[in-house]
Amino acid sequence: MSRRKLVLGVSALSALTLLATGCSAGPGSDASDKKTISIWTSMDQPVIDGLKAVLNPRAKAQGITVQWRKVDNLNQIIVQKVQAGDPPDIALMPQPGIIKDLATKGKVTPLDDVLDLPALKKSMTAGTLDVAQVNGKTYGLMVSMNVKGLVFYPKKAFEAAGYTAPKTMGELDALTEKIKADGETPWCLGIESSTATGWPATDWFENLILKYGGIDQYNDWISHKIKFDSPLVRKAAAQFQKIAFTEGNVLGGRKSIASNAFGTAGNPMFDKKPGCYMYQQGSFITGFFPKSVQQNLDAEVGVFGLPPVTAGGDNPVEGGGDTASIYQDSPAARKVMKLLAATDLGTTAAKNGSSFISPHKDFPLDAYPLKTTQSIAKVAYDSTGFAFDASDAMPSSVGSGSFWKDMTAWISGQQSLDDALKNIDASWPAG
Structure with a gap:
């Protein structure tokens, strides 16, 4: 379900706090030497913990530290942070429309030369790779999916x-x-x-x-x-x-x-x-x-x-999901984005008994501990296309x-x- 439909706002104090505590590299940093990457998301904590358990060791093996932050009302906060010139390196957005809007303003990095898009097109549920496209370029990668209907x-x-x-x-x-x-x-x-x-x-x-x-x-x-x-x-x-x-x-x-x-x-x-x-x-x-x-x-x-x-x-x-994009481009951010594209990224998140459903149709169904979740995922994997809310x-x-x-x-x-x-x-x- 759309987070906008359930969470209608955040206090001004919370917004100001987030604005004052950015995780970006900051002015004067050298992107080519960056070793710490921030990821912001509004996903449920068990999902974050599961993704972190798989991704962080893989990033560490490449000399990169990943710092995850759960941010409520991310749709609003990311726009404010981009306008302030202090966004996170990567954010997983529940509304791809915001990604597309920021992409038209040149604030999001295209992923066409970052990810193996032909391979991902074969791996992912039909249509999920298209949710954040602008003028034929891909600006987002769906990492977690929910299913409607x-x-x-x-x-x-x-x-x-x-x-x-x-x-x-x-x-x-x-x-x-x-x-x-x-x-x-x-x-x-x-x-x-x-x-x-x-x-x-x-x-x-x-x-x-x-x-x-x-x-x-x-x-x-x-x-x-x-x-x-x-x-x-x-x-x-x-x-x-x-x-x-x-x-x-x-x-x-x-x-x-x-x-x-x-x-x-x-x-x-x-x-x-x-x-x-x-x-x-x-x-x-x-x-x-x-x-x-x-x-x-x-x-x-x-x-x-x-x-x-x-x-x-x-x-x-029809469904929704959380789509990852790069807001501060660097070699390290690109490496982390490649790690986010792995089919097995969500294996621990799925086993947590959480709300996680992978957008990869080749994700093993038996990785979901519940038959109910397997049936829900199969509705999406067997579909002829995926449309966002x-x-x-x-x-x-x-x-x-x-x-x-x-x-x-x-x-x-x-x-x-x-x-x-x-x-x-x-x-x-x-x-």
Whole structure:
């Protein structure tokens, strides 16, 4: 899940503290003699510890000391540090749009002559190497990935009822009807998230637009070449409406969706008599399941990806991740970037039982200790392409503004779909 969607700010004091404690080489340093490299990231600490355990000894063998720093609200801080002329050597950014923006200003080092891009293209999940490209040059390397558009289900009850994962969108509709015909409720759904209410609805739309339109049309939608009030977006809206608004499909009905907290909305799946049988969310959501479920995840939880429109057809996946870029170029920084590109970099991070998923499709699945994590990773590795979270790439007034707000208003019945789509289009910044 996008960090912007969960963490909306940082105190001014924290920002000032970070600005005062930079890890850069500083004015007057000789980049060719640099022996200490700073890496900033906002990843979870167990992931940092796992990556550090593998990378640091390899860097040390080349005479380089790597200093990792966990930095909250990195998207904001990195811009401030770049403007001050004191960025870290390397940062792992959760939003590649910021990397691309800084790259156009000449503040990020292109990696085309740093990394073996042809080899990485074969190794990495399709599309992950493209998330930070500008004018044909590559400015970022995804190091950690998360996956969206996942449908979680209560494994024991689901299998006991004879249900199986659908292979097409039509089969998903049929499964929904089958569960309902059996006298059960197919879906749990909630989009409440305090001041960020509505973002789970935008994730639904993003995933459906990606399935119906493919990556090229998805990207055209992100850039507003394709409007919200368009046949593609309306097709996604129709599928969402069929799932969410049809009588008997959602626990609590349509009226409950906007007030149902996303973090706990799926938990009724795990009641003795399941309150629902499917919940669509990102890979992070397992950390919100009841503790008893988390402690026995493989036995309690099953997962499949939202299916393609046609069997065996184009099947891209949406997700996010942390993308490494060089902000202070030096021979040492380039050597560390090569180390960050190793397929086995995440083996310890994966074994930590953390949220780490490698973007390398040749990463060994058995390195993930949980079958659930293996299944989530396989959804991405088997996909035909990877697309970054759309609302994070849109102007903030839309992506975390009108898109959230107007989807919530539509779902709660306060306005029509026509008005919602027109309002979002009208909110797009001029130029």
